[in-house]
Amino acid sequence: MAIAPNPTKTASILFFYYGDSKYLTVFQETLRMRRAMEGYDLTVLLKHQETPSFIDISEGDERNAYVVDAPTQANLFKHLIQAAQSDHMVDLWIFSHGSTGNFRSSAGTHGSVDSVRAQEITTELSPAKTGLTQMPIRMLWTTACYNGSLNSAWTSIGAKAVSGARTTNFFANQFGKFAEEWNKGNVTYAQALERSDTAASRGLVDTAMLAHATATRSKWGGCPVGRTILGDSPCAKQYFVQTWYERQSDYQDNLNGRENMAFGSEKIVAGTGSLTKNSRPTWT
Secondary structure (H helix, E strand, C coil): CCECCCCCEEEEEEEEECCCCHHHHHHHHHHCHHHHHCCCCEEEEEECCCCCCCCCCCHHHHHHCCEEECCEHHHHHHHHHHHHHCCEEEEEEEEECEECCEEEEECCCCCCCEEEEHHHHHHHCCHHHHCECCCCEEEEEECCCCHHHHHHHHHHCCCCEEEEECCCCCCHHHHHHHHHHHCCCCCCHHHHHHHHCCHHHHHHHHHHHHHHHHHCHHHHCCCCCCCCCCCCCHHHHHHHHHHCCCCHHHCCCCCCHHHHHHHHHCEEEEECCCCCCCCCCCCC
C-alpha cells in the first residue's frame, strides 16, 4: 500500500541534456548550474561530461553535486524516486530541448536522442512504481520549449509549482536570475519567474536572433532592406515559422517578431505559484 511522503530534507535534481553539437554544448555550459545547488541537503546532476576541462565553465557543477549520472530517462526517474523515498522534497531543474508533450533525454551517449513524455511521467512516478501516494516535488523549472504542455502531468503526480513555455522558449538565459531570486528564500515561485524576465536578458537574445537570422537567411529568404525579424514585416513570420515553431499557427499575426518571442517564451504556471524556497508543503 502506498504511503504519503513526509519529507524532512531537501534535494535539487538537475537534468542537463540538449544533445547538440560540441560547439553548442560549449555555449550551453555557460549556464553555471551551481546556482541551482545552493542550500540543499542533496544535489544530483544528470549530465554528460562532453567538453574539455579548460573550456568547461560549468565543471565546478560536477564537483558541487553529491551524485553525477547520465541524463537518461531511466536515471531521471530513478533519482527522483530515490530522493523521495529517502525523505527529500525535490526542486527539479530541466535544461533540455522540448516539443509538445515531451522533452529530450539521452539514450546513453551524448548526441543520442530519446524523450521523456507525459505518459511516462505519470506511469513511472505513479504510486504503483514509487510506493508513495504522491511525488514530493516542490517546484520544477525548465528551459524546454512547449513544456507548458507537461504541466498537468507533473502536477498530477504531486508537483506543487511548475511552469513551461507556451511555445518556443527563447530565453533560457533567464535561469540565472530565476535561481538568484528563488535562493533568497522569501521570493515566491511566480515572483522569481517575473523578476527573471529582464530587459537585459531579452536584449541579449534579440542580438543573437538577429545574428542567427543573418547567418541563415539563405534557408528562409531574408528580410528586405530596412526590415528585421524583430519587426512586423512578413519576413519575421517567415523566419520564425520556418526556423523555430512547430506550427505556423504558433506565430501570432497581431504581434511583431520581438513580441512573438516574448509571447511564446512566457512560462505558463500550474500549481501553487506562491511557494518559496523556505516553504515546506505537505503531500497526502
